Amino acid sequence: MITNFIARLLGSAPVPAPEAPSTAPNRYEEFMEQRMVDARRCDSVDCLIDYLDDRNGHVREAAIDRAAELGAPALLPALAARLNDWVAPVRDKARDAVLAALGALDPDKDAGAAMQLLQDVERLKLARRTDHGAWIARFEQRLVDVLGTQRILDAVDAGRGRIPQLSFMLARTYALADAFTLCRKALANKGNFALARQAMDLAPHLGEAEQQHIYRLALHAPVGTVRAEALRALLHSNALEPAALAASMLTDGNTWVRLVAIACLARLGIDVPGKYADSIAAAGADCRVLRACLSGLAESGGTAHLGLIREYTAYPNARVQVAALLAWVHLAPKDKDDIARHVLRSPYRRVHKLFPKFGRLGAYVPVDVAVASMRGHGDYEQMLAFAQSTPWTLLEVIATIAGETGGDADLRHRLRRELDAWSCSARLGYARPTAQQRAFLRQETVRQTLLDLLENAPDTQRLLAHELASL
DSSP states (O other): OHHHHHHHHHTOOOOOOOOOOOOSOOHHHHHHHHHHHHHHHOOOHHHHHHHHTOSSHHHHHHHHHHHHHHOOGGGHHHHHTTTTOSSHHHHHHHHHHHHHHHHTSOTTTSHHHHHHHHHHHHHHTTOOSSOOHHHHHHHHHHHHHHHOHHHHHHHHTSOSSHHHHHHHHHHHHTTOSOHHHHHHHHHHOTTOHHHHHHHHHHGGGSOHHHHHHHHHHHTTOSOHHHHHHHHHHHHTSSSSOHHHHHHHTTTOSSHHHHHHHHHHHHHTTOOHHHHHHHHHHHHTTOHHHHHHHHHHHHHTTOGGGHHHHHHGGGOSOHHHHHHHHHHHHHHOGGGHHHHHHHHHHOSOHHHHTTHHHHHHTTOOOOHHHHHHHHHHTTOHHHHHHHHTTOHHHHHHHHHHHHHHHTTOHHHHHHHHHHHHHHHHHHTTOOOOOOHHHHHHHTSHHHHHHHHHHTTTOHHHHHHHHHHHHTO
16 A cells, blocks of 8 residues: 555556465476376386486385385386485485395396396495495395305306406405405406406415416416416416426417516526527417517517518518518617518508508608509508608599599599698698609699599689699
8 A cells, every 4th residue: 555655656657466376276296296196006117117217306206116016126227226316315215125126036037137236336336425335235235145155156257247347346345255266266257357357466365375276377367467467476486387387478469478478588598589480480370379479589689580580571461460570670670661661562451551650760661662562452541641741642642543443432532532631731832743743743634533533622623723734
């Protein structure tokens, strides 16, 4: 009243009275209440999984109650996803539901589903929303009680992934087996690198005889660094003949293993390069042994056997050629120019990929020789990569490839992109074509081949025509 009276005195419009609270139903609240009812009545696992991921915390909480009643193993991953939910009541109910579902599992049928939970629970250790430490301990103890010792130990050597590693840590934490048994189980898993590393970390806590047994098993581990560590430990012990053991590991595929063996034999005064040369002669067609021996010759300083190494630069196997060329440049870096030419003469692309490495070492091969060698093998990708440093060489290579490959659509598209990039770099004027390149690019067939590549880019085509006309 007073407000309206003042408003009339001032000549302004009266202030409307406040509206009464609306009694109309809130449709959103009704919708969410209905979803909560539906979640509590849901019998479908797939439908319940959707409710467990609902954006409304009350709906997720209702879905957890229903999931606890159903007790289906298929719901465990969805329940585990709610263990770190941003709504505290949902987190608490999810914890209780997971423990209850775990206790109701059939260990013979649902052991895999239970073990998968280890990965979800592991992520909780990094969560900062709340402290999950006490609950994780309860979960792990319940998992051990439900599955039993043997099933957890069987999971240690059952393939790759995190489950074997987590099973190993669980067995170690709860002393489900002695350290010697755990190491043997871990090393029996040939597909899990992390387990081999964990076994080696545990080995020093064993007795001497058990250590020797574990280290001998570790010599066959899939990880080279683990094999090297095991070999070093065995060589420093008095239980085995060091010379025989080191000699047996000279042809290992890992550099670190070979270096440990080479160092041991060198201390004993044994001619290691001679042993490698003998192994090469006896290797026959075993490419794995040949590669290890060629690398070993370089690692042991076998300069007296450079002739033998050069013979294998033409061996009919790309990996053996790579090993021979790398050994040659390691022992005689002054021969890098000759080695680079050998790289270019090889028919294998794997060998050609070494060429940039020798370029960084300062190897020099004339451009025309290099391009001609690659052209002889039809290695157009390497030709383009090699010619990138000089714009006019790149243009010469593009024209050569375009003239030889004809209607290869993919390659022509690649050449068109290279030519677009060239049109920018050539106009900078930092490079000049050689007399031979001028003569080649002045040919009408070459000129037309290059212009045809740019038929859909008239502006770039005009720029290229101008560059060619000015030669």
